[in-house]
Amino acid sequence: MKIRRWFTVSLVILLVFIVNGCGKSGNTSGHSTYNGGDTVPQPIEVHLQVNPIEAKAGETVKFEAKVTHQGDHVDDAKEVMFEFWKDGDAEDKHQKVTVDSSGDGMYVLEQAFEQAGTYHVISHVTAKDQHSMPSTEFTVK
Known part of the structure; x- marks a missing residue:
């Protein structure tokens, strides 16, 4: 037993x-x-830079979004799009441009602006099942 x-x-x-x-x-x-x-999920990090922050009309402005996740470069984002518009423009006047990776987590667009004014830019980044939308302003004189 x-x-x-x-x-x-x-x-x-x-x-x-x-x-x-x-x-x-x-x-x-x-x-x-x-x-x-x-x-x-650990958040993706998107660092948005505009250079120059004050441009002359017709001068090329460079937009850079550096995308990282847990310290690693993200070169395979599902989508990276820059949306920009002049202060006071209606939403249907917003310009949207999709870009591919330039390597090392960088997504770059160069664009010239002919009209003077204050502009806004948002980088829409979808990666690692997340979306990030940092924004900033720049000026064209």
Whole structure:
């Protein structure tokens, strides 16, 4: 009888270990955990630069979006688009230009502007199942 009881107790303990082990998994997806194991994606980082910030009419302005994720360059973004418009323009006057990676996480567009004024630019970046939209202003004189 003692052997049978010992076998039953051992079997129950073994099953508890197996069931407990099946519910746990390693975190190899680039996500952090919080609140008991729910995952939240690590954000992409987009650094938007405009050069020069004050341009002359007809001069080329360079837009650069540097995209990184967890410190690594992102060259395979699903979409990177620059949207720009002159202050006061209606939304249907916004210009949108999609660009490809130039390497090292850089997405670059060069564009000339003929009319003087204050302009706005937003870089729409979709990568790693996330979307980021940093924006800034620049001036054409």
